[in-house]
Amino acid sequence: MAFLEFHQITKRFPGVLALDGVSVSIERGACHALVGENGAGKSTLGKILAGVYQPDGGAIRLEEKVIHPVSPHAARALGVAMVHQELAFCPNLSVEENLCLGDQPRNAAGWVNRRELRARARAMLAEIGSNIDPATLIGTLSTGQEQLVQIAAAVGTGANVIIMDEPTSSLSLGETRELFRLVRALKARGITLIYVSHRLEEIFALCDAVTILRDGHHVVTEPIGATSPQRIVRQMIGRELLVREPAHLQRSYGAVRLQVENLSSPGKFTGIHFSVRAGEIVGLAGLVGAGRSEVAQAIFGLDPAAAGTVMMHGRALRLGSIRAALAAKSGLVPEDRKRQGLVLSMNCRENSSLAALPLLTRFGWVNRRAEHELAERYAKRLRVKTPSLETSIASLSGGNQQKIALAKWIARECDVLIVDEPTRGIDVGAKAEIYQLLDELAGEGKAVLMISSELPELIGLCGRVLVMREGRLAGELPRAEFSEAALMGLMAGVAQSAA
Ligand SMILES: Nc1ncnc2c1ncn2[C@@H]1O[C@H](COP(=O)(O)OP(=O)(O)O)[C@@H](O)[C@H]1O
Ligand SMILES: [Mg+2]
Structure with missing residues (x-):
């Protein structure tokens, strides 16, 4: 028995x-992948094991005993812990307070013993090879560091089953490598891992077996050696994925729509210059921290310290003014869509049409019928899984929230569109739809600048790719010279290229 x-x-x-x-x-000591499209039920299954949700039917057996984790606390007592996709800690407490929450060492008078608290937290962090200062406030940690603290908490309380829910979705390359090392170390100790992800390379690098869910159904469980990435994709989406050559590559481009000259912002980036033509999709690559998002924000008027020239339609834009950027018909789909892009209390329809409303003018009625049609069109297009368009955004799965946020910004009529990590957190099927959508937008004559950390998507979609490194343009590659190695070389500064 398993x-x-x-x-x-x-x-x-x-x-x-x-x-x-x-x-x-699931076998003891395995790293078991749980994959599926957004909304397939992966997080829900994990949360049921971790005591966050109670199932309506069925049973869980751990070492042949039926268990009923009625709360996260009860799950912990059974040796089960979950590293959540969303923030799970109190942001205004310190790392040590969070790690010892509910079990703080006290002295005879009942006061929290600070020194003991710190020593215990430090030991828990050392256990997973981390040297984060236990006194740091949780709110000031990076996502990667916060995950490490969650893992330290899991390991430190003796968990022998750990569920990791899309752990790498907002990690940098370095942090991801760090996490992989840790996952392998945990496995070596005999800890059983349930690894939720839709990044197939990760699954093939780390996991022993894979379970595929689709629309709340179990599709298959197989040893990793018995399957392939193509097979998993097919099982996940239940259809063949069409890979087309982007149509914009076949057309000639129009006039220069966006021209950036000598754009700088103290401490962020220096001397950025490039242009994007109507109908063109240009990629912007770089490692996390290279300054790509900062450049996008400056173009969109979000950086008061930016200096230099940004021209749209051949006319210089007043820098530092979002209003000017919007008036010039530009749009930015920000990277952190959950924080910046969605109104969580609104429903799907309201959210997807939000940016298309003439927000900055105060007159005009909302055409409810048009609004509904727009929301419906994009929801269908991106396969948003929601019971209805009137459902509250907050109850959708993370990936589906992402899709709505993206739809909202893309729905805005604009000539220059900057998309920052447009497919982060989105499953393979919807990714293909987003590529197709961006290609169509280019076909309508928009100038598109796409920031992405996923090299295969830049290579697949763009006509050329600009590469930033440490706040500067490190080079540019035309499509004919695309390769992951060439891009990586420029990103990391190990190769030279004519910029
Ligand atoms: N707390 C909740 N309230 C209402 N619906 C939810 C809740 N959590 C998940 N769902 C719905 O259950 C389905 C599965 O979601 P989830 O398990 O988060 O999917 P995944 O993690 O595979 O993306 C989705 O349709 C989602 O909208
Ligand atoms: Mg999920």
Whole structure:
């Protein structure tokens, strides 16, 4: 009998059957991948094991005993912990306070023993090879560091089953490598891992077996050696993925729509110059911290310290003014869409049409019918999984929230469109739709600048790619010279190229 068994697990949310009789067996000490498109039910299955949700039907067996984790605390007592996709700690407490939450060492008078607290936290961090200062406030940590603290908490409380929910979705390259090392170390100790991700390279690098969920159903569980990336993609989306050559590459481009000259911002980037023509999709590559998002923000008027020239339609833009950028018909789909791009209390329809509304003018009525049509068109296009367009955004899965946020910005009529990591957190099927959508927008004559950390997507979609390194343009590659090695070389500064 398997170490851990989900038997016929069913979970309903209002209007959604999130899991429909899912049965999965997991071997002791395995790193078991859980994959599926956004909304497939991966997080829900993890949360049921971790005591966050109670199933409506079915049973879980751990070492042949039926368990009922009725709360995260109860799950911990059973040796099960989850590293969440969303922030799980109190941001205004310190690392040590968070690590010892609920079990703070006290002296005879009942006061928290600070020194003991720190020593215990430091030991928990050292256990996973981290040297984060225990006194740091959680709110000031990077996502990667916060995840490490969550993992330290899991390991430190003796968890022997750890669920990691899309752990690398907002990590830098270095942080991802660090995490991989840690995952392997945990496995070597005999800890059983359930690894939720839709990044197939990661799954093939780390996991022993893979379970695929689709629309709340169990599709298959296989050893990793018995499958392939193509097979998994097919099983995830239930159809063949069409890979087309982008149409914009076949057309000649129009006039220069966006021209940037000698753009600088103290401490962020220096001497940036490039242009994008109507109908063109230009990529912007670089490592995390290279200054790509900062450049995009400056172009869009979000950086009061920026100096230099930004021209749209041949006319110089007043820098530092979002109003001027919007008036020149430019749009920015920000990277952190959850924080900057969505109004969580609004429903899907309201959110996807939000940016298309003439927000900055105060007159005019909203045409409800047009609004509904627009929302419906994009929701269908990007396969947003929601019971209805009137559903609150907050209850959608993370990837589906991303899709709505993206739809919202793309729906804005604009001539210059900057998209920052447009497919982060989005599954393979929807990614293909987004590429197609961007290609169509270019076909309508928009000038598109795409920032991305995923080299295959830059290589697939762009006519040329600009590379930034440490706040400067390190070079530019035309499509004929695209390769991951060439781009990586420029990003990391190990190769020279004529800029
Ligand atoms: N707390 C919740 N309230 C209502 N619906 C939810 C809730 N959590 C998840 N869902 C719905 O359940 C389905 C599965 O979601 P989830 O498990 O988050 O998917 P995944 O992690 O695979 O992207 C989705 O349709 C999602 O909208
Ligand atoms: Mg999820």
